[in-house]
Amino acid sequence: MKTLHDYLRSTKIESSLIELVELLAETGNKISHLVRQGALANILGAADSQNIQGEDQKKLDVIANQMIKDTLINFSTVAAIASEEEDSIVPANSTGKFLVAFDPLDGSSNIDINGQIGSIFTIYPRLADLAVDNEAQFLQPGRQQLAAGYILYGPSTQLVMSLGKTTQCFTLDESKSTFVLTNEQMQIAKDTQEFSINMSNQRFWSEKMRHYIGELILGASGSRGKNFNMRWNGAMVGDVHRVMMRGGIFLYPSDNRNPKQPAKLRLLYEANPIAMLVENAGGKALNESQSILTIQPKALHERVAVILGSANEVDSCMSA
Numbered sequence: 001m002k003t004l005h006d007y008l009r010s011t012k013i014e015s016s017l018i019e020l021v022e023l024l025a026e027t028g029n030k031i032s033h034l035v036r037q038g039a040l041a042n043i044l045g046a047a048d049s050q051n052i053q054g055e056d057q058k059k060l061d062v063i064a065n066q067m068i069k070d071t072l073i074n075f076s077t078v079a080a081i082a083s084e085e086e087d088s089i090v091p092a093n094s095t096g097k098f099l100v101a102f103d104p105l106d107g108s109s110n111i112d113i114n115g116q117i118g119s120i121f122t123i124y125p126r127l128a129d130l131a132v133d134n135e136a137q138f139l140q141p142g143r144q145q146l147a148a149g150y151i152l153y154g155p156s157t158q159l160v161m162s163l164g165k166t167t168q169c170f171t172l173d174e175s176k177s178t179f180v181l182t183n184e185q186m187q188i189a190k191d192t193q194e195f196s197i198n199m200s201n202q203r204f205w206s207e208k209m210r211h212y213i214g215e216l217i218l219g220a221s222g223s224r225g226k227n228f229n230m231r232w233n234g235a236m237v238g239d240v241h242r243v244m245m246r247g248g249i250f251l252y253p254s255d256n257r258n259p260k261q262p263a264k265l266r267l268l269y270e271a272n273p274i275a276m277l278v279e280n281a282g283g284k285a286l287n288e289s290q291s292i293l294t295i296q297p298k299a300l301h302e303r304v305a306v307i308l309g310s311a312n313e314v315d316s317c318m319s320a
């Protein structure tokens with residue numbers, strides 16, 4: 001079995017990017033170790049603080065953020081970082097060539113119930129004409145990503161990443177503390193009978209979305225002519241991984257619960273990296289109208305609607 005180290009060196013990726021990806025994987029390995037200790041490591045429960053999103057932070061949100069931030073800040077090729085848990089960007093090294101954005105702990109509400117959680121990361125090229133403390137550096141469309149990935153802390157710890165054209169999966173061999181290649185080219189099934197959405201928001205969706213989901217629920221007795229199953233993990237990384245492994249459509253559509261915040265998921269460090277992984281595995285990822293990767297970001301913590309997964313089912317949703 002090929003290790004992450006060997007796989008990366010078998011690609012034509014430049015060595016400085018390889019080193020950064022390995023550093024992120026290594027940090028994910030350390031977070032995985034903490035996650036597996038749970039209550040024994042005093043990492044459960046609330047941190048008695050809120051982030052810029054207005055969300056109550058969990059202890060592990062703060063710990064994971066600090067671990068990744070401390071690792072990256074001191075890495076010479078990193079110019080600046082952005083995080084769901086940081087109000088603004090954190091300048092690092094003025095000679096750095098990469099920008100790194102991350103959601104250190106996605107799915108925090110699952111931490112205390114021993115549910116699936118994960119870390120999401122994305123790497124962009126630093127824009128030479130902008131200072132390292134200029135937030136505008138991070139306002140690049142997702143197509144500019146050099147690499148993206150998530151580390152899923154599930155029954156096994158897995159790293160799913162893309163360095164450009166395809167998406168790979170690595171599984172952590174805890175006996176050797178090494179990620180091992182377990183799927184060299186992930187492929188999302190083009191069709192599915194499984195959807196993933198938080199149904200409790202149904203009354204807040206657009207009429208179009210209520211109609212589309214309604215037809216899935218009608219199943220064989222409705223216009224789709226086949227039955228559908230539903231899953232909702234509460235952590236995007238867990239739902240997306242299921243889609244990567246067996247197909248499906250994951251939706252967090254816009255809704256009118258809060259007119260000031262019509263969407264929930266964050267573009268920079270959730271939607272864009274996941275969209276790169278999904279598209280490079282033959283799936284689709286849209287924001288209800290265009291490919292997420294083509295969106296021109298306007299703000300660091302900008303939110304976006306997300307419809308992603310099996311290509312033919314995403315098409316069915318868009319034409320509903």
Ligand code: P6P
Pocket residue numbers: 106107108109198234235236237264265
């Ligand atoms: P809800 C986690 O907080 C997250 O950002 C995604 O990982 C997840 O898909 C979504 O929010 C869950 O949102 O409204 O179901 O709690």
